[in-house]
Amino acid sequence: MTKDILEVVKERRSIRSYKEDQIKEEELETILEGGIWAPSGTNEQxxxxxxxxxxxxxxxxxxxxxxxxxxxxxxxxxxxxENEKLHIFYNAPTVILISGNEKAITPMEDTSAAVQNMLLVAESLSIGTCWIGTVASLFSDPEVGNVYREKCGIPEEYKVMHSISVGYKKIENVNPPERKKNKVNYIR
Ligand SMILES: Cc1cc2nc3c(=O)[nH]c(=O)nc-3n(C[C@H](O)[C@H](O)[C@H](O)COP(=O)(O)O)c2cc1C
Structure with missing residues (x-):
């Protein structure tokens, strides 16, 4: 990893077009390692x-x-x-579902921190990602949710909260959306 952390934070963009070829196993493992090193409420991970x-x-x-x-x-x-052309993962060769333990104190925060870590580690490797929240609606659906929980081996007590698409970028990072102003208040 050669990029400076703030550079990685600023350069990361949601990538919505991927090459066909699969990422390397060691790249996948590095990204997952980033996830499991996230902070978590009362260290419940x-x-x-x-x-x-x-x-x-x-x-x-x-x-x-x-x-x-x-x-x-x-x-x-x-x-x-209704968008016929949309593939919610943008045809990425790798998708990671991130589930949170519903019995934990802060599963949504823990999993969100893990997601962001993974996005940043991937960017540091010049690998594209996109945080895909829409998938949660499938796994919580009262009719078909359990079918897909089973298909994907989601453990008991866990709920799919997020997913990320991962792959080599077909299109390089586009310009970042402008940052909104006046988002910091200093009290000194
Ligand atoms: C909680 C969350 C859910 C998101 N879900 C989706 C999604 O389902 N599909 C998608 O294309 N982008 C999704 N995004 C990506 C945002 O659209 C994107 O982060 C935002 O437009 C800013 O662009 P940037 O990531 O390039 O900075 C999601 C982002 C977050 C934080």
């Missing part, structure tokens, strides 16, 4: 990672998630579900 490197399954998860999104009352979400 309330996360579980599921690595999917099977294009048929990721396409199936994408299609089923879209079916659920298309029934949403929120117009933006509904349109995502």
């Amino acid at each position: 309330a996360w579980h990672f599921t690595v999917i490197q099977n294009k048929e399954l990721t396409k199936e998860i994408s299609d089923k998630t879209k079916t659920i999104l298309s029934k949403s009352e929120n117009e933006y979400i509904r349109k995502l579900g």
Whole structure:
């Protein structure tokens, strides 16, 4: 890892176009290592990672998630579900599901910290990622959620909270969205 940490933080962008070739095993392991070294509430490390490197399954998860999104009352979400061209993981060769232990104190915070660590470690390796939140709706769906929990081996008591798509970038990082102003108040 040669990049300075702030450089990595600023350069990371959500990547939505990936090359076909799979990332190397050691790259995957380095990214996951970043995840498990995240901070966690009372050090419960309330996360579980599921690595999917099977294009048929990721396409199936994408299609089923879209079916659920298309029934949403929120117009933006509904349109995502209805978008025929959309693959929710952007055809990435690797998808990581991040599940949180619902019995832990802060599973959402723990898993979010793990996700961000992984995004940054991947960027430091020049590997593209995108945080994909929409997939959670599939795993919590009362009708098909359990089918996919079982298919993906999600452990009891864990809930899929996030996912990330991972792969070599087809398109280099685009310009960053502008930072909003006045987000810091100093009291000294
Ligand atoms: C909780 C969360 C959920 C997200 N879910 C999605 C998603 O489902 N699909 C997607 O394309 N991007 C998703 N994103 C990525 C955001 O759209 C992206 O981070 C934002 O537009 C800023 O762009 P940047 O990541 O390039 O800085 C998600 C980001 C976060 C933090």
